[in-house]
Amino acid sequence: MLVVRNLRSGYGSIAVLKAVSLHVGRGEIVVIIGPNGAGKSTLLMSVTGLVAPFEGEVEFEGRDITAVPAEKRVGLGCVLVPEGRRVFATLSVRENLELGAYHVRRNGLGREVRHDLERIFALFPILRKRERQMGGTLSGGEQQMLAIGRALMARPALLMMDEPSMGLAPVVTASIFKTVLTLREQGLSILLVEQNARRALSVADRGYVIETGQMVLEGTREELLNNNDVQRAYLGKDYSAINE
Amino acid sequence: MTGIVTIFQYIISGLAQGSIYAVVAIGFNIIYNSTGIINFAQGEFVVLGAMVSITFSAIFPLWAAIAMGIAVASLYGALVEIVFVKYARAFSPLRAICLASIVFILVSASGLFSFLHPVLSILFGLAVALPFGAGGEFLLLRFQKEQNVLQLIIITIGVSILTRETMKHVWGKDVFALRYFTGTAITTISVGGVYISPQLLWVLGTVTLVVAGLYLFYKYTLVGKAMRAVSLDRKAAQLCGINARLLVTLSFILSAAIGALAGAVTSPQTSTDYKMGSSFAINGFTVAILGGLGNSFAAALAGLLLGVLESFTTAIVPSSYKEVVVIIIMLLILFFKPSGLFGKREERTLKEF
Ligand SMILES: Nc1ncnc2c1ncn2[C@@H]1O[C@H](COP(=O)(O)OP(=O)(O)OP(=O)(O)O)[C@@H](O)[C@H]1O
Ligand SMILES: [Mg+2]
Numbered sequence: 001m002l003v004v005r006n007l008r009s010g011y012g013s014i015a016v017l018k019a020v021s022l023h024v025g026r027g028e029i030v031v032i033i034g035p036n037g038a039g040k041s042t043l044l045m046s047v048t049g050l051v052a053p054f055e056g057e058v059e060f061e062g063r064d065i066t067a068v069p070a071e072k073r074v075g076l077g078c079v080l081v082p083e084g085r086r087v088f089a090t091l092s093v094r095e096n097l098e099l100g101a102y103h104v105r106r107n108g109l110g111r112e113v114r115h116d117l118e119r120i121f122a123l124f125p126i127l128r129k130r131e132r133q134m135g136g137t138l139s140g141g142e143q144q145m146l147a148i149g150r151a152l153m154a155r156p157a158l159l160m161m162d163e164p165s166m167g168l169a170p171v172v173t174a175s176i177f178k179t180v181l182t183l184r185e186q187g188l189s190i191l192l193v194e195q196n197a198r199r200a201l202s203v204a205d206r207g208y209v210i211e212t213g214q215m216v217l218e219g220t221r222e223e224l225l226n227n228n229d230v231q232r233a234y235l236g237k238d239y240s241a242i243n244e
Numbered sequence: 245m246t247g248i249v250t251i252f253q254y255i256i257s258g259l260a261q262g263s264i265y266a267v268v269a270i271g272f273n274i275i276y277n278s279t280g281i282i283n284f285a286q287g288e289f290v291v292l293g294a295m296v297s298i299t300f301s302a303i304f305p306l307w308a309a310i311a312m313g314i315a316v317a318s319l320y321g322a323l324v325e326i327v328f329v330k331y332a333r334a335f336s337p338l339r340a341i342c343l344a345s346i347v348f349i350l351v352s353a354s355g356l357f358s359f360l361h362p363v364l365s366i367l368f369g370l371a372v373a374l375p376f377g378a379g380g381e382f383l384l385l386r387f388q389k390e391q392n393v394l395q396l397i398i399i400t401i402g403v404s405i406l407t408r409e410t411m412k413h414v415w416g417k418d419v420f421a422l423r424y425f426t427g428t429a430i431t432t433i434s435v436g437g438v439y440i441s442p443q444l445l446w447v448l449g450t451v452t453l454v455v456a457g458l459y460l461f462y463k464y465t466l467v468g469k470a471m472r473a474v475s476l477d478r479k480a481a482q483l484c485g486i487n488a489r490l491l492v493t494l495s496f497i498l499s500a501a502i503g504a505l506a507g508a509v510t511s512p513q514t515s516t517d518y519k520m521g522s523s524f525a526i527n528g529f530t531v532a533i534l535g536g537l538g539n540s541f542a543a544a545l546a547g548l549l550l551g552v553l554e555s556f557t558t559a560i561v562p563s564s565y566k567e568v569v570v571i572i573i574m575l576l577i578l579f580f581k582p583s584g585l586f587g588k589r590e591e592r593t594l595k596e597f
Contacts, residue, residue, distance in 0.1 A: 050479055074485030086480035088473050098466070099473050103485035105466055154485055 001026045001189045002047070002078070002158055007056035009039075009046040016042045018213045019056070024158060029180065029190045031200040033234055034210035040193040041083050043210070044160050047191075048080045049073050061157065075103040077157035081164060083193075085147040089136030093127055096135050096146055100153030113153070120149040123179065141172035148179065159183065160191040165199065177203050197234035201225055209234075252438040254555045260513055262551015263447045264290070267454060267506035268528025269535060269543035271499040274458075277475040277538050278495040281396045285324060285404040286503060286528060287521030288411070293317040293504020294516040295411060298420045306425060310508040314501050320407075321500025325493045328403050329396060345405045346398070404521065411518040422511035429512070443512050450509045454502055455544045471495060475538075526567075530574045536584025546585060 002024040010016040016039040024030045034040050045051040047058055049070035058066050060078050068076070088096050097120060098105075101113045121128040124145040130138060135146060144164055151159060161180075165173040173196065180203055184190055194200035201207060207224045209217035217227065224230050268286055275283045297313030304312070424431065426442040433440050462468040473481040474488045482488050507516065531550050535542030550570070557569045577585065 048483060050482060069487075070482045071485050071487045074483065080483055082480060082483055086477050086483075088476045088480065090476060091469065091472060095469050099469060099481070099484045099486065102466070102470060106485075150484065 001028070001061060002191065003057075003059040004043075004047065005057045005059070007043070007046055007053050007058070009042055009051055009053040009056070011042075011051070015054070016213050017046065017053075020210070020213070020215055022208055022215065022218075024189050024191050026189055027184060027187060028205045029184055029192065029203055031192045031194055031197075031204040031207040032210055033194055033197045033200060033207060033230075035233075036195075037212075038210045039213045040210055041162055044080055044083075044162050044191070044193060047078065047160065071103075074154050075107075077155065078160075079151045079154045079156035079158070080160040081147045081151045081162065083162035083166070085140075085143045087135035087138070087143050087146050087150070089134065091135055092132050093130045093135060093138070093146055094132065096150050097127070097153050100150035102154075104153070104155060116153055116155070120152055123152075123182070124149055141168050141176075144168060144172075144176060145179075148176075152183075156188065158189045158191065160193075162193045163195055164192070165194065165196045173199060197230070198236075249437045254559055255552050256438060256440055256444060258552030258555030259548055260441075260444050260447055260510070260551070261554060262548040263451045264506050264510045264514065264524065264547075265527045265531045265550055266451055266544040266547025267502055268524045269531035269547050270454065270458065270540045271503045272528055272532040273538055273540050273543055274495050274499040274502070276532070278471055278492050279329070279396070281329070281400060282529065282532075283496075283499070284397065284400045284525050284529075285407055285521075286499065287524035288404050288407040289317050289321060289500040289503035289521075290507035290524050291411060291516060291518065291521045292320060292407065292507070293500075294422065294507030294511040295415050295420065295518070297504075297508040298422050298511065298516065299415075301422055306423065309422075310505070313508050314504045317500045317504030317507075318497045321496040321498075322493055324403055324500075325496035328399050329492070329496075330489070341402065341406075345402045345409075349405050349409075404525065408519060408521055415518055417518065419515045419517045420511075421515040422508055424512045425509070441513065443509075447509050447513070450505060451544060451547075454505070455541060458502075458540055467491070467494070523567075527570060530570055533574060534577055534585055539584070542584065 002022075004020060004022045006019045006021055007017055008015065008019055020039075020043060022030070022032070032040055032043070042051060046053045049065075049068060053066065056066075057064060060073070060076060063076075065073055065076065065078070088099065091099070094117075097117060098113065101116060104110075104113055104116070126142055127145060127149055130142060135143065138146060148159075148161070148164070164176050164180075168176070177199055180190055180192065192200055192204070201221055201224055204221050206220050207218070208215050209224070209230060217224070217230065219227065225235075268290060271286045271289065272282060275281055275286075293313040293316070295313075296316045297309045300309035300312045303309075424441075424443050425446050429441075431442055433442060433445075460468075462472055470481065470484075470486045471491050471494070473484065473486060474491050478488050527550065528547075531547045532543055534550060535544075535546035550573070553573070554566055554570065557566055561569070
């Protein structure tokens with residue numbers, strides 16, 4: 001589905017990622033965990049094309065998309081729910097969702113958008129209630145659902161999510177993670193960046209640990225959950241608990 | 245009775261003048277919303293549209309001539325965006341030329357070398373301007389890491405000057421006017437003792453249509469909504485698959501087209517010459533600020549308001565002080581209500597910078 005090879009990326013003269021590689025298989029849920037400033041968001045933005053990599057390759061469904069402009073990648077099915085949600089604050093919930101389907105409508109599939117919209121409303125019933133409200137007036141959790149809904153309207157094959165649980169109450173976080181599992185059952189591949197490592201690993205098939213722009217660890221869910229460094233740094237266990 | 249009629253007469257002529265300010269301000273807003281730039285070449289779009297319409301109206305029916313004026317101005321708008329905004333950001337010689345043209349105009353306006361033969365004075369002007377342009381560009385590059393809005397605004401001022409000088413060579417310094425759409429200069433309709441030129445109805449009708457059309461465009465069309473999305477959060481819009489670059493070019497085209505249309509409908513009454521653009525730009529900018537940057541409906545109201553104010557001002561003080569009044573109004577507004585007469589504070593803070 002997605003293969004990233006030796007990606008070096010950053011902003012102007014600031015190098016953030018140093019030769020990062022990863023892959024996501026079809027139907028997989030892969031998580032990336034790491035401390036603040038490690039470069040997780042930079043990595044996802046580089047995959048979307050909004051940050052231009054210095055070096056390396058991004059391959060999507062067998063095709064090299066390193067040179068494909070960001071907006072075209074959405075049409076290919078590679079879609080990001082950005083960090084901080086970034087819903088269009090003065091556009092209505094419905095307009096936000098319609099814009100998610102921008103390329104679908106541009107490609108003359110406008111009739112199917114209504115159907116997709118119904119699917120999103122079934123997934124997040126609260127959005128139907130808020131349909132006419134401005135995006136900026138929603139609560140944090142509702143905005144996260146809107147951001148996910150907007151991304152789904154683009155009909156992704158790979159859905160990337162950057163810290164979807166940021167600033168949300170545990171109940172809301174739980175429901176977002178439940179959605180992630182539902183989406184995978186519907187056939188989506190998911191690449192998830194999370195601070196909430198325990199939660200993220202609980203839904204993941206595999207995971208990566210990124211620190212200061214480098215992948216320091218990779219493994220299956222069990223491998224990561226049982227890894228001493230991961231337990232200490234990301235799962236909040238102290239030395240004595242690990243050494244027992 | 246006559247007192248009231250006179251007042252109405254002032255209001256009417258104010259509305260005529262205010263209409264063009266309104267449309268120029270709307271043009272400012274369209275581009276500001278999608279890029280954050282104040283495009284000071286907006287006035288030249290208006291003049292270019294009018295000039296081309298006037299030229300073609302000699303051979304073609306009026307509507308066809310105006311359509312051509314709009315088409316030419318739209319193409320020019322696209323060209324300006326693609327060459328100067330898209331590439332000049334990356335290509336510093338173009339920016340240097342823009343800066344140099346600003347200095348050149350200042351030098352020639354100051355008449356520093358006017359005692360010399362015209363050709364020599366131009367050469368001396370260039371000799372002063374080019375190093376300034378290059379030097380200014382060097383400083384901009386040196387001290388500004390990021391491409392920023394100030395740089396782009398300087399570019400649009402340069403484009404405005406280059407356009408104006410080019411139009412001077414094509415059409416000369418004469419004053420032209422498009423023929424009246426209905427009747428002639430002396431045709432009037434009397435409404436309760438107030439005399440109205442049918443052209444004014446054309447102008448007001450056009451402004452109304454433009455405002456209503458834009459409202460519908462931004463509210464109901466997919467591209468219009470996408471343009472709003474780009475102005476709110478460009479990156480998020482790109483993440484929706486929206487080609488933000490293309491829509492920015494489109495906003496220049498739209499803004500030039502609307503400006504050209506306004507230039508054509510007002511030309512019969514206000515006449516057109518190559519250098520009118522700068523006063524349109526100043527007044528249009530005042531109006532955009534007056535209404536609250538970014539709000540086209542408010543810009544339309546503010547434009548008409550400023551037109552009427554100006555019209556009364558000329559009744560009281562000599563018309564050469566008109567500009568002073570305009571600037572005082574603008575400063576007062578900036579001082580007391582920085583978000584504009586109709587501006588909402590929240591909307592401003594939602595903007596990225
Ligand atoms: N637009 C930018 N310009 C310059 N530097 C940036 C920019 N965005 C991020 N950085 C820098 O890149 C580094 C990595 O940032 P990034 O946002 O990718 O980290 P992150 O792992 O997502 O962190 P967090 O968990 O806090 O979201 C940081 O040092 C940050 O300061
Ligand atoms: Mg981040």
